[in-house]
Amino acid sequence: MSGVRAAVAHALCMLAALLLPSLAPSVHAQGAPRIAAAADLRPALTQLAAEFRRAGGGEVMITFGASGTLSRQLAQGAPFALFLSADEQLVFDLVRAGVAEGPGVALGVGQLAFVARRGSPLAGEVRRLGLAAAIQRAQIEHFAIANPAHAPYGARAAEVLRRTGLWDRLGGRLVLGETVSQALEFVLSGNAQCGIVAYALASDPALAGRLDLVPLPQSWHRPLVQRMVLIKRADPGARRFYAFLQTPAARRVFAHYGLVPPGGGAARGG
Amino acid sequence: MVDWEALRLSLLLGSATVAILLPLAVLIGRWLAATRFRGRAVIEAALTLPLILPPTVIGFYLLVGMGPDSVVGQAWRGLFGTSLVFSFQGVLVASVLVNLPFAIQPCQRAFEAIGGEVRDAAAMCGLGLWQGLWRIELPLARSGIVTGAVFTFAHTLGEFGVVLMVGGSIPGETRTLALSIYDRVQAFDNDGAARMAAILLAIATVAVTISFAIGGQRRHG
Numbered sequence: 001m002s003g004v005r006a007a008v009a010h011a012l013c014m015l016a017a018l019l020l021p022s023l024a025p026s027v028h029a030q031g032a033p034r035i036a037a038a039a040d041l042r043p044a045l046t047q048l049a050a051e052f053r054r055a056g057g058g059e060v061m062i063t064f065g066a067s068g069t070l071s072r073q074l075a076q077g078a079p080f081a082l083f084l085s086a087d088e089q090l091v092f093d094l095v096r097a098g099v100a101e102g103p104g105v106a107l108g109v110g111q112l113a114f115v116a117r118r119g120s121p122l123a124g125e126v127r128r129l130g131l132a133a134a135i136q137r138a139q140i141e142h143f144a145i146a147n148p149a150h151a152p153y154g155a156r157a158a159e160v161l162r163r164t165g166l167w168d169r170l171g172g173r174l175v176l177g178e179t180v181s182q183a184l185e186f187v188l189s190g191n192a193q194c195g196i197v198a199y200a201l202a203s204d205p206a207l208a209g210r211l212d213l214v215p216l217p218q219s220w221h222r223p224l225v226q227r228m229v230l231i232k233r234a235d236p237g238a239r240r241f242y243a244f245l246q247t248p249a250a251r252r253v254f255a256h257y258g259l260v261p262p263g264g265g266a267a268r269g270g
Numbered sequence: 271m272v273d274w275e276a277l278r279l280s281l282l283l284g285s286a287t288v289a290i291l292l293p294l295a296v297l298i299g300r301w302l303a304a305t306r307f308r309g310r311a312v313i314e315a316a317l318t319l320p321l322i323l324p325p326t327v328i329g330f331y332l333l334v335g336m337g338p339d340s341v342v343g344q345a346w347r348g349l350f351g352t353s354l355v356f357s358f359q360g361v362l363v364a365s366v367l368v369n370l371p372f373a374i375q376p377c378q379r380a381f382e383a384i385g386g387e388v389r390d391a392a393a394m395c396g397l398g399l400w401q402g403l404w405r406i407e408l409p410l411a412r413s414g415i416v417t418g419a420v421f422t423f424a425h426t427l428g429e430f431g432v433v434l435m436v437g438g439s440i441p442g443e444t445r446t447l448a449l450s451i452y453d454r455v456q457a458f459d460n461d462g463a464a465r466m467a468a469i470l471l472a473i474a475t476v477a478v479t480i481s482f483a484i485g486g487q488r489r490h491g
Contacts, residue, residue, distance in 0.1 A: 069456050142356050147439060150456035175356050175438030186438065190338040191355040 032059040033238035034079060036070040038086035038226065039146075039179035040110065040153060040198030043206070044257040045084070051253070052244050060241050066179040068150030074099055074231065081231050081238030086110055086180075086198070087152035088227035095229065104229030105246055108259025111199035112156060112221065114214040115187050122194050123212030131216065132164040135194075140173055144186040144195030147176040152224055154180065157196040159221040187211075200257040215258070225262055271462050275442050276450035277469060283358070283446060284426040287365045288419050291373045295418050296411075299377030300403065304389065321371040325431025332364050332436050356438040361446075364432045372425050373418040380414020381407065413484050420481040424474050 037045050042064050049060050063070070063080070071090040074083055075097055083100065084107065085091050095102030114131060116122040125134035135143075145161075146154030154176065161167040161174075175192055177183030184201055186192040188210060202213045230242055244250060254260070302314065320328060336354040337343050346354040354360040384407055392402035408415070430448045437444030439453070447466055454463035 066456070072456065072458070141353060142438070144438070147453065147456075149453050172440060172443065175440060177438070178434060186356075189333060191333065191353060192438075 031235070031237070032061045033081045033235055033241060035060055035062045035082045035084070035238065035241070036074065036078070036080040037062055037064050037084040038067045038070070038152070039064050039181040040086055040201045041084055041107075041226070042181065042201065043204035044200060044254055044259065048245065048250055048253055051249070052241055055244070057240055057244060058237060060237070064179075064181070066146070066151040068152070069179075081234035082228060082242055083231060084226065084228040085152075086224065086226055087155075088225040090152075091227045091229045094231075098232070100229040100231050101234070102229065104227045105242075106261050107226040107228055107245075108254050108261055109218060110153065110156070110224035110226050111218055111258045112153065112160060112196055112216045113199040113202045114194065114216055115184065115197055115202050116194040116212050117187060117190055118210050118212055120193065120212065123214055126214045131160075131214075132166060135164075135166055136169065138193075140170065140193055142175045142186070142192040143170050143173055144175050144177060144183040144192035144197075146180040146183045146197070147178060151177075151179055153198045154183070156221040156224050160196060160216060163220055200259055203257055223262070226259060271459075272465050272469065273445075273447065273450040273454075273462075276445050276447045277466070279358075279442065279445065280427050280447040283361060283365055284423040286362055287369055287426045288373075288423050290362070291366050291369055291422055292415070292419050295370075295373035295377045295422075296408075296415060299374050299414075299418075300381045300407070300411075302374075302378050303381035303384075304386075317374055318371045320368045325368070325429075326435065328364070328368060329432045329435025332360075332367075332432065336360055336363065336436070355436050356440060356444060358443050361433055361437055361444050364436055365426050365429060368429060368432055369422045369425055372421045376414045376418040376421065377411065378414075380411035380417075383414075384410050416484050417481045420477045424477040427470060427473060 035045075045062060045064075049062060053059060067086040067090050070078075070080075070083065071085065071094055074080060074094055083091065083094065088104075088106065091100065091104050092102075094100040095104070114123065114126050116126075122134065122138060125138065128134070129137070145157040148154040148158040158167065161170065175183075175186055177186055180198045180201055183192075183195050184197045187195045187197075188207070196216070199213070199215055202211060228242065228245065230239065234242075251261075298317070302310065333355060334340065335342060336346070338347070338353065343354055346352070354363065388406065388410070389402065392406045397405065427446075428448060429446070430452065433444065433446055433449055434452075437446075437449065439445045439449055445453075447470060451463050451466045451470070454460075454466065
């Protein structure tokens with residue numbers, strides 16, 4: 001019995017050692033502004049939040065999700081001070097509902113990219129033959145996109161698939177991610193052979209060695225203007241971050257991820 | 271609108287989970303109730319884990335553990351030529367794992383309640399292990415087994431997080447009623463969500479009532 005007791009004590013000590021770091025003061029300062037942002041903005045916004053902190057702006061707390069889901073939560077009074085949406089229509093709806101301080105600022109026109117795991121021949125085939133021909137020739141088991149019902153990038157990916165005649169052909173082989181991030185995760189984990197996701201997400205430098213991507217023409221789908229807007233009674237910290245995101249330096253970061261304001265020149269290719 | 275296909279899939283998933291899990295749960299529950307050995311606590315703890323772990327943890331391990339880079343995923347592809355993730359079979363595997371404690375614990379409690387004397391008496395009467403189990407213990411443990419089955423079925427209907435992580439929301443394959451409700455809410459279709467939520471509420475209420483009614487019968491009968 002003493003052996004069991006010693007083992008339990010040992011296990012508890014191990015657990016305590018494991019959890020010790022969590023007792024350190026949280027990096028999230030009390031009262032840091034809360035920001036809700038579309039999943040595709042994660043790479044760009046993570047970089048911008050770090051630059052904001054270095055410039056003395058302090059911490060910001062960012063929650064990433066499907067824009068439709070976030071706007072729904074905001075309409076129900078979720079405590080965010082700033083909303084960055086993948087689809088400006090959702091921003092306009094919130095302004096009309098009296099939740100947000102209109103009209104907000106356009107961040108850029110979202111671009112789609114075809115993605116496949118590094119080492120798969122699919123991306124090369126798409127470059128060589130075009131999307132429709134390459135996918136029709138390939139043996140695709142699962143093709144990942146975000147859920148068109150509530151993720152703007154999913155809706156646009158569905159438009160591209162319909163336009164290229166692939167929608168009916170893929171049928172039950174389409175797998176839907178909860179957000180565009182989850183759709184990309186399906187491809188990265190190898191569970192889906194390929195997919196169509198946000199270029200802004202797939203061009204994350206952290207994924208460079210794991211992913212092949214082919215930017216898709218923006219003329220293939222209705223424009224997807226990303227727009228940010230302050231929520232009514234936003235705190236001063238959130239307003240400072242909102243102003244920072246409009247500086248030329250911040251614009252350059254967005255442009256690096258393929259997000260250029262409408263009429264602001266051509267989006268980068270990959 | 272009601273997503274009938276999703277309802278059919280949920281009912282199928284619930285039935286299949288019960289069919290696979292119940293025999294296992296009876297055997298494991300009986301074994302845990304009747305034997306004492308070192309390390310039993312570890313096994314009991316492992317079988318209870320799915321009750322405690324968040325669905326995201328289970329979903330993450332399944333996504334990696336059944337994926338194309340995994341032994342299981344490769345073996346499945348070798349046998350059937352398809353992927354386990356994003357398939358009904360994959361969701362069924364997840365469902366069986368998640369429901370282990372829901373099925374085993376009521377069975378185990380029922381067998382524990384029978385006590386060693388009854389088992390000894392059965393053995394004295396010359397009944398072998400399987401005969402004793404079939405003719406004496408199973409009838410006595412019936413209410414616990416039914417409770418395990420009902421809870422497993424009802425819990426499968428409500429399973430959401432794990433299916434969201436490994437299912438891919440494919441209509442007719444992995445889009446269960448719980449996922450369909452979530453989709454409707456996200457798409458601002460409150461009417462559709464409300465109708466389907468009412469169906470789930472009704473099924474769960476009936477299931478739990480059955481379980482309590484049978485449990486009560488044994489106490490009074």
